[in-house]
Amino acid sequence: SGILRNVQRSRLGPPPQPPLIQEPKEDEVLDGVTTALDGAARQDEAIPLARQSNKADLDRLAMPPPPLRPAVFQKAEEDQSVVGLGSRPRIVADSAGDEQTTPKASAVLVDNDAVPRFALSGPEPSHSQASSSSSSSPGAAAAAKVKPPTPTAGLMVPPPWPTAAPPSLLRAPRQPGSSTLPPLPSAGPLPNRNPLAGGASSSLAPPPTHSSKPKKPSRQIALAPGHSPLDWARLSSNPAANLRGLPPNSPYLRVTPSMLRQMTGRKGKDAWTVLGGRVYNISPYLPFHPGGEPELLRGAGRDGTKMFGEIHPWVNYEGMLSACLVGIYVQEEEAAEIAAGKSSEQDMEAMD
Ligand code: HEM
Structure with a gap:
């Protein structure tokens, strides 16, 4: 059986x-x-x-059942168990068989006497005492109670202790350089950054200036390509470009009003204008004028100083039109006198 x-x-x-x-x-x-x-x-x-x-x-x-592992881990564990069967038990055997070598932290009683601390002359004040003394006169109280720390072997020598320091220093013992610094500004009047406000307004907005005037809409035109201010600067600085409209190397002319009146830019003639007593040929500048050709032509054949100044007194015409300078503007009589003088000189030369 x-x-x-x-x-x-x-x-x-x-x-x-x-x-x-x-x-x-x-x-x-x-x-x-x-x-x-x-x-x-x-x-x-x-x-x-x-x-x-x-x-x-x-x-x-x-024990409660272990939490379900994600499928990825399960797959990895399966693979590991198939590939290296001996690895996992070996790890367990090692950890179980060896003695534990990792040092453990353990609670140790700290010898408080080894920690350096400040010695107080009197009995150690409680928190309430400290707060009450600091509220009345902190500097004097601290000076009375705190003694300089005695140097201990192995520790740094403490700085010299202020023995007969004035109370102002003792009040702020953590700021040694405070006595040399100028006193901080107290709650006085703020610096006057805005004289127009007169102190009555606390607004941070800038004072109203002439912004109340309605701005004039811009009358600038869209310049044709290649006629920007930069293009004009390039062209006018080119010495090869003849912008005066006169034969090369011509001297500066004395332009009379009768001469100027003919130079209006029409009938095949250039447009001249007078600005500040000088006569400029404005014809090459016409396509470059941001205010448009018709506007610029308003000054053609006449003295445009006043008009120019009313529209854009900030424009540096002398620099911009230096290559277009024809001559100076003179009155008829002056030109006649000069012409007469020249003619008399010529006559005198002819007589000789
Ligand atoms: C004397 C005849 C002229 C008239 C009537 C005239 C008129 C004007 C006008 C109406 C504008 C547009 C202003 C606006 O932004 O609303 C303007 C702009 C301008 N004009 Fe003239 N102009 C004259 C001569 C000149 C001349 C001779 C120059 C060059 C030397 C010049 C250079 C300019 C410039 C640079 C601007 C643009 C100003 C800016 O960007 O604020 N103008 N002009």
């Missing part, structure tokens, strides 16, 4: 293990659980070896 039983066992597989929870008695289970919760030291002392293994199983059963 024993052989038959063995055969039956081999066919049926190993006999089913009795459930772990049924093996110990009920009071032992409770005892094991409470022992495990109480701590390892008591467990090692009180529980025999046979019960310890049972207790470990009971602990495992008593």
